[in-house]
Amino acid sequence: MKTVTEALIEVSNKTQKKITYMDFARVLGCTKQYVSQIKNEELTPAQQEKIEKHYKVNLLNTPDLTDSIVLDYYPDMFGSCGNGVFELSPIKEQLIVPQKAFFTRFSPVKKYSVMNAYGNSMEPFIYDRDKLIIEHWEGEQIIDNRPYIFCYNNEIFIKRLVKNINQLVIVPENKLYDTIKLQGEELKDVHIIGQIVGLMRDLR
Missing domain, CATH: 1.10.260 (434 Repressor (Amino-terminal Domain))
Incomplete structure (x- = not known):
């Protein structure tokens, strides 16, 4: 138990x-x-x-490795996200990820990777050093209030996003941080990397 x-x-x-x-x-x-x-x-x-x-959840007692997948894990996240071009860090490992760590159903046709979270702006949903499962973005419509990892002004952020007409609302989970609204020319500097569809957390 x-x-x-x-x-x-x-x-x-x-x-x-x-x-x-x-x-x-x-x-x-x-x-x-x-x-x-x-x-x-x-x-x-x-x-x-x-x-x-x-x-309406199933609290499994132990990870079932027969129901796991192997994903690329980038401990240093991204090397660069300038000019709308994302370059993954050349340092990567292979990580066994139980499918129960996904919030959504795993799809074999999607591309996933695992990266570390840094900072506290998304606490208590995401904590510093959580391993985040990222479903790489392929131009799909943003789903309101879902957590995304994205690049803005050559910096990487993890926030919930809400898409309005000609406006993008960036919403932190931690109430100590402000909600930001981007519009007009500012939207050209926003580049979605992917949606956070799962996480793994060490009890510490």
């Missing part, structure tokens, strides 16, 4: 929502204080079943 904290992280990742100990307390029918006290303890089978049914 997973611990309460491990389950909280996995449910947050799979639902792409900020799930708190208070939310778990409501689902389990207990107090927040009790959930905080047992946060490092394993869930009972009954507790895990309640959480799975409420959030």
Whole structure:
């Protein structure tokens, strides 16, 4: 069984929502204080079943390597994204990624890679040093409020995007950061790299 904290992280990742100990307390029918006290303890089978049914997720106990894929992992992210041309770092590794780490269904016809997250602008959804699964962008329409990795003014950002007519809204998850609206000529400097469709997180 997973611990309460491990389950909280996995449910947050799979639902792409900020799930708190208070939310778990409501689902389990207990107090927040009790959930905080047992946060490092394993869930009972009954507790895990309640959480799975409420959030409609499957909390697997261990990664199933028979249901995994191998992706290119770029620990240094991108070497350059200037002038709208993205150059992947020449340093890459092969990483085994369980398909349960995907938020969306894995597609064998799509191109994916794994990169590290840096900074705290997307906390508590994405944390510093999370390994992000990127579905490379091929010109598809932006899906509002989905997290994307993109280049703007030769810098790489990870934010939620909302596309309006002649305007792109850049939305951080962390309320300490401002929402930015780009329009007109500014849009020419925005280059989508891909959508974040999964992540892997070390418990630390």
